[in-house]
Amino acid sequence: MAEAVVSHGTAPEGGAKETRRDFLKLTAGAFAAVGVGAVVWPFIHSMNPARDVLALASTEVDLSPIATGQAVTVMWRGKPVFVRNRTPQEIEQARAVPLGELRDPQPDQARVQRDNWLVVLGVCTHLGCVPLGQKPTDARGEYGGWFCPCHGSHYDTSGRIRRGPAPLNLEVPTYTFTSDTQIRIG
Amino acid sequence: MAGLHQSDFKNPVVRWIDTRLPVFTLLQKEYGTFPTPRNFNYLWNFGALAIVNLLIMIATGVFLSMNYTAHTAYAFDSVERIMRDVNYGWLLRYVHSNGASMFFIVVYIHIWRGLWYGSYKAPREILWMLGVVIFLLMMATAFMGYVLPWGQMSFWGATVITNLFSAFPLVGQHIVTWLWGGFSVDNPTLNRFFSLHYLLPFVIFGVVFLHIAALHITGSNNPLGIDPKGPQDTLPFHPYYTIKDSVGLIVYFIVFAVLVFFAPNYLGHPDNYIPANPLQTPEHIVPEWYFLPFYAILRAVPDKLGGVLLMFGSIAILFILPWLDTSGVRSMRFRPIARWFLLLWGLNFLLLMWAGGKPAEGIYVTIARLATVYYFLYFLVILPLLGRLERPLKLPESIAAPVLRGGGPVPAGAAAKPMEKA
Amino acid sequence: MLRFRNLLGALVLGAGALLSAAPARAAGEAVAIPDTRFSFDGIFGTFDRASLQRGFQVYKEVCSACHSMHLLSYRNLLEIGFTGDQARALAAQFQVMDGPNDQGEMFERPARLSDRFRRPFPNDQAARAANNGALPPDLSVIVKARPGGADYIHALLTGYSDPPEGFQLGQGMNYNKYFPGHQIAMPNVLNPGQVQFADGTEGSVENMAHDVSSFLAWAAEPELEQRRRMGVRIILFLVVIGGLTYAVKRKVWADVH
Numbered sequence: 092m093a094e095a096v097v098s099h100g101t102a103p104e105g106g107a108k109e110t111r112r113d114f115l116k117l118t119a120g121a122f123a124a125v126g127v128g129a130v131v132w133p134f135i136h137s138m139n140p141a142r143d144v145l146a147l148a149s150t151e152v153d154l155s156p157i158a159t160g161q162a163v164t165v166m167w168r169g170k171p172v173f174v175r176n177r178t179p180q181e182i183e184q185a186r187a188v189p190l191g192e193l194r195d196p197q198p199d200q201a202r203v204q205r206d207n208w209l210v211v212l213g214v215c216t217h218l219g220c221v222p223l224g225q226k227p228t229d230a231r232g233e234y235g236g237w238f239c240p241c242h243g244s245h246y247d248t249s250g251r252i253r254r255g256p257a258p259l260n261l262e263v264p265t266y267t268f269t270s271d272t273q274i275r276i277g
Numbered sequence: 278m279a280g281l282h283q284s285d286f287k288n289p290v291v292r293w294i295d296t297r298l299p300v301f302t303l304l305q306k307e308y309g310t311f312p313t314p315r316n317f318n319y320l321w322n323f324g325a326l327a328i329v330n331l332l333i334m335i336a337t338g339v340f341l342s343m344n345y346t347a348h349t350a351y352a353f354d355s356v357e358r359i360m361r362d363v364n365y366g367w368l369l370r371y372v373h374s375n376g377a378s379m380f381f382i383v384v385y386i387h388i389w390r391g392l393w394y395g396s397y398k399a400p401r402e403i404l405w406m407l408g409v410v411i412f413l414l415m416m417a418t419a420f421m422g423y424v425l426p427w428g429q430m431s432f433w434g435a436t437v438i439t440n441l442f443s444a445f446p447l448v449g450q451h452i453v454t455w456l457w458g459g460f461s462v463d464n465p466t467l468n469r470f471f472s473l474h475y476l477l478p479f480v481i482f483g484v485v486f487l488h489i490a491a492l493h494i495t496g497s498n499n500p501l502g503i504d505p506k507g508p509q510d511t512l513p514f515h516p517y518y519t520i521k522d523s524v525g526l527i528v529y530f531i532v533f534a535v536l537v538f539f540a541p542n543y544l545g546h547p548d549n550y551i552p553a554n555p556l557q558t559p560e561h562i563v564p565e566w567y568f569l570p571f572y573a574i575l576r577a578v579p580d581k582l583g584g585v586l587l588m589f590g591s592i593a594i595l596f597i598l599p600w601l602d603t604s605g606v607r608s609m610r611f612r613p614i615a616r617w618f619l620l621l622w623g624l625n626f627l628l629l630m631w632a633g634g635k636p637a638e639g640i641y642v643t644i645a646r647l648a649t650v651y652y653f654l655y656f657l658v659i660l661p662l663l664g665r666l667e668r669p670l671k672l673p674e675s676i677a678a679p680v681l682r683g684g685g686p687v688p689a690g691a692a693a694k695p696m697e698k699a
Numbered sequence: 700m701l702r703f704r705n706l707l708g709a710l711v712l713g714a715g716a717l718l719s720a721a722p723a724r725a726a727g728e729a730v731a732i733p734d735t736r737f738s739f740d741g742i743f744g745t746f747d748r749a750s751l752q753r754g755f756q757v758y759k760e761v762c763s764a765c766h767s768m769h770l771l772s773y774r775n776l777l778e779i780g781f782t783g784d785q786a787r788a789l790a791a792q793f794q795v796m797d798g799p800n801d802q803g804e805m806f807e808r809p810a811r812l813s814d815r816f817r818r819p820f821p822n823d824q825a826a827r828a829a830n831n832g833a834l835p836p837d838l839s840v841i842v843k844a845r846p847g848g849a850d851y852i853h854a855l856l857t858g859y860s861d862p863p864e865g866f867q868l869g870q871g872m873n874y875n876k877y878f879p880g881h882q883i884a885m886p887n888v889l890n891p892g893q894v895q896f897a898d899g900t901e902g903s904v905e906n907m908a909h910d911v912s913s914f915l916a917w918a919a920e921p922e923l924e925q926r927r928r929m930g931v932r933i934i935l936f937l938v939v940i941g942g943l944t945y946a947v948k949r950k951v952w953a954d955v956h
Binding site for chain 1: 774811936939
Binding site: 357371516517524527528530534535537541 | 742775836926929
């Protein structure tokens with residue numbers, strides 16, 4: 092390098108040239124890095140949910156045919172939603188538990204809008220299996236709610252995790268009562 | 278037992294890898310110090326541009342395929358969903374569709390460079406032939422890609438092009454049925470085209486690797502068409518040509534961006550925004566612009582089989598070009614007669630492109646026929662004869678001599694400098 | 700070298716001339732389409748939201764009786780400046796098919812934002828049967844699907860007249876100056892005052908045609924504004940980095956030349 096500079100002329104001029112070249116190279120390199128970074132984003136973002144996926148159809152559930160003690164499963168966002176019409180005993184059972192005993196402490200009142208109607212996502216918070224407990228013949232686990240057969244998580248009558256590997260309670264989706272006998276999920 | 282590689286790298290991690298798998302040495306040798314003729318002009322950018330273009334096509338294609346549905350009932354709408362609902366989907370799709378056009382622009386210029394400077398001549402015959410293979414694969418890939426949006430031009434282009442094979446006697450119709458997987462272009466056809474459209478770019482990538490491997494055996498040609506005689510005639514590839522290619526790359530990106538952002542449908546055809554309708558052929562069906570010259574040759578022949586053979590022949594002839602050109606001089610710069618014929622051939626190619634986009638009637642057919650005749654005449658008659666009849670201009674002593682012309686005698690230091698850099 | 704540059708230039712120019720001839724070939728023998736001034740013309744043009752909203756009204760009250768726009772959803776109305784409540788109210792004016800319900804039956808309900816625009820006919824056969832055998836094309840991407848784009852749509856909508864002397868008009872067909880072949884199954888649908896615009900814009904044929912053409916142009920290319928904005932930024936960026944790269948190249952090559 093040095094020899095090349097010398098052959099061009101006096102040293103101070105050459106030195107200035109070298110600095111300018113390095114500066115140029117750095118700037119151009121920085122611009123190129125920004126450019127590459129900016130190019131990567133559209134590719135990554137294209138894999139995020141598209142606009143039609145985000146504008147999900149909401150699901151409406153007619154509650155009138157669900158008798159006390161029964162439950163239905165409806166599909167929302169490609170996942171099952173459990174809607175259970177709880178018996179007074181089940182409500183009682185859920186509310187009698189001291190919060191300190193819970194892994195993910197949440198009072199039952201915070202998980203329902205109307206006492207007897209429990210609406211939760213039917214997706215085990217461990218690794219995403221669908222717990223049993225919707226059909227009368229299903230195993231409901233030791234706490235009378237749901238039991239996940241994949242890895243043995245037990246949920247209570249408020250959908251809260253009580254035993255097993257799952258870390259959190261069954262998620263409550265956003266829903267509204269459009270009338271006394273109908274809810275809209277989403 | 279082979280021994281470990283003796284690595285010259287100082288960085289311990291690089292050195293550790295390099296002694297076991299000498300990729301760094303390889304890169305350094307092939308793209309760092311690789312001796313490259315010092316007199317490239319900007320036409321020598323186009324090989325690098327083509328590689329970048331291929332990578333862009335593969336990247337955008339992979340992401341587009343995540344949202345594309347290869348089914349006749351959903352293909353059109355899935356493409357429009359990409360345009361409307363997928364985040365940056367319109368960008369990916371317009372880059373991909375215009376990228377095909379850019380790819381052909383780049384490759385046509387790359388081929389033209391090869392023709393003008395005689396890059397196909399010994400010892401680069403295999404390098405050239407691999408290039409023709411890439412070109413053929415590109416055409417197949419582009420054709421099948423154009424079918425995927427399942428618009429009117431997609432459908433009728435697929436119908437017409439696959440029907441080319443029906444021209445072959447006896448087996449023709451069977452071949453066509455086999456290509457379709459049915460009795461018309463339909464869902465099985467769309468599915469297999471999607472599969473092959475995804476596969477072929479990787480085949481192209483493989484052949485490009487061979488193309489570059491061959492290039493690095495023979496070394497690059499250069500605008501003078503004479504071989505480098507020593508270190509004074511060459512420069513290390515890096516930084517000289519990495520930076521020169523970068524300049525070309527940015528100009529290429531600008532042209533690309535103008536197309537994608539301001540005229541994304543300029544090179545397309547409005548009819549392809551009409552969903553495919555097997556019951557109605559569009560009034561004028563034309564292939565994409567890059568196929569027009571070959572389409573013109575096809576239509577120039579009044580016989581079905583003859584047209585098909587001549588069209589395939591127009592590309593096949595490139596394979597034997599190294600032996601058709603009998604002149605020992607590579608660069609047209611030193612061939613005072615041949616360069617005019619080649620220039621005429623280039624204009625003739627554009628004329629064919631123009632004629633291919635016109636209706637197949639009247640004066641257009643006549644023009645296409647004359648242009649077709651010259652297309653082949655150049656390769657089959659003019660080039661072989663000129664090699665014997667033409668008297669080339671005097672070739673320079675070396676590459677360094679004309680590059681440093683006007684500066685009087687070459688200073689010893691100047692010629693030695695590139696070596697010091699290396 | 701110099702001569703070669705000229706050659707290359709000639710080739711590029713030649714290619715450009717060829718390509719610019721391409722749109723002309725598609726227009727065929729149709730009459731030259733008059734150029735209409737739209738707010739989205741040119742490389743910096745943007746959509747006029749008020750015009751798009753009026754255009755949607757024209758589509759809703761006139762075109763949608765026969766033409767579907769199945770690629771659009773009511774949520775897309777938010778993009779042309781309707782508020783969420785306005786868009787929800789507009790959607791609710793349409794009954795769309797949903798189902799099957801728990802009894803296995805299809806049922807109709809008011810449309811929501813996530814629904815596609817309602818189709819006027821259940822299928823193409825029904826559309827033909829109701830329209831004298833002619834199929835009214837889907838309008839979602841009509842502006843991209845016709846040479847001349849929005850100019851053509853505007854010309855077509857305003858191009859109806861009585862046929863010239865001696866012109867043989869087919870049964871149930873209408874004369875239109877700008878339609879290829881001049882015989883179109885679609886009757887003249889825009890009459891003065893047909894649409895009452897809430898913003899006080901006069902419901903003239905010209906205004907309605909202009910607004911609905913704008914609306915269809917937006918429907919075909921909803922990404923247009925974002926695309927142009929991004930394009931300007933990217934090209935500016937490329938010009939700057941191009942200058943820098945060229946300067947580096949000059950420096951690197953300084954001791955070779």
